[in-house]
Amino acid sequence: MRKAVVKTGLPAPLGALPDQQAIAAHPCRPRFQVLGLLAITDGHETVVLQPSKPTSLLAALLLHPGAVVSGELLQRVVWGDRPPSGGRSALHTCVLRLRRLFSKYGVADHAIEAVPGGYRLQADAETLDLLHFRDLLGRASAGDDPESALRLARAALGLWKGPLLGNVHSDELHRDHVPRLAEERLLAVERVFDGELRLGRHREMIAEAREAVRGQPGHEGLSALLIEALYRSGRRAEALAEYRRIHAHLTSELGVEPGAALRGLQLAVLRGEPYGGRP
The missing domain is CATH 1.25.40.10 (Tetratricopeptide repeat domain)
Structure with missing residues (x-):
């Protein structure tokens, strides 16, 4: 799966050549981005993932952070209404491909957990922009100071x-x-x-x-x-x-x-x- 590597905050040139060590070389904690193009960043470089089955799988898990996503839903996300025969085995293979991708960018492969009924990906406001967004908006709603x-x-x-x-x-x-x-x-x-x-x-x-x-x-x-x-x-x-x-x-x-x-x-x-x- 090819990736586009771009500087954080700049538009992502989807034809850019991949640098598989771009994020792993930095000690910062990797962060997932879903509020735009699906990407992984360490604060210095941003890797925009190219369309693929593991990319779709990752998106589905990140949209349900910390929750169990059923194997049936994941199969529909990855293959649509026509999953392959042996869907569970094909899904397992897709998860393995995603874990290999994680290893290139400093994400622990156990970030994806196999649990009864499906898979789960743990995330927090520091590792997922969607949760950071919700945290900021929640604090804005709860605060008393209008400027803040x-x-x-x-x-x-x-x-x-x-x-x-x-x-x-x-x-x-x-x-x-x-x-x-x-x-x-x-x-x-x-x-x-x-x-x-x-x-x-x-x-x-x-x-x-x-x-x-x-x-x-x-x-x-x-x-x-x-x-x-x-x-x-x-x-x-x-x-x-x-x-x-x-x-x-x-x-x-x-x-x-x-x-x-x-x-x-x-x-x-x-x-x-x-x-x-x-x-």
Whole structure:
């Protein structure tokens, strides 16, 4: 299985030549990345894994950190709806290939445990960016200081890089798991914009909020945050225009009306009333 080795934080050239010692040569604890292209990093070099069956297997285990993933699910992830005859044996062989890959990059081969019913991969916030993301966002939600909460939320959002698992060719994962991850990212985006509004930075966030809405034109939460930012910036006409846009999108594309929160926001804008109890 070929890998692309890139400097951390730089775009991954998928045609790059592999350097099998790039990560093993560094003493730092290896870290898995799933919030973008599936990769292994030590903080100095990042190895972007090429599409393969072991890559799909690793992705499935990392999306369920510390949990037992059944052999049946792993077979569907790796081979789709047509697993090979002797599926358990083929899965075992795939696990062995993944363990050999681990040995090249300083990951202990016992990181993957064979347990009754399937396999498990232990990870924590230091070894998996997904858990680091959830930890940062949880701390942002639990904190009392709005400045600190916003910094944590932005740090969490900053962990997302590039197309989500774009180098993992598994219909199972992209159908049932990747959309859930994308929803987690959107929650982080909402958290960031909410934090900006709480700190009275409504003017500063408008351009960023517009870009987010363009990417998710039917997302009521993002649209509501943009409308509020525009309204609080004295741009009432633009706020109402955004409400009309999402109303038209929801009714024409989904056949539904905006939810109660969005309707309440529109009414506040029409009446010129305060909204949200923010400064």
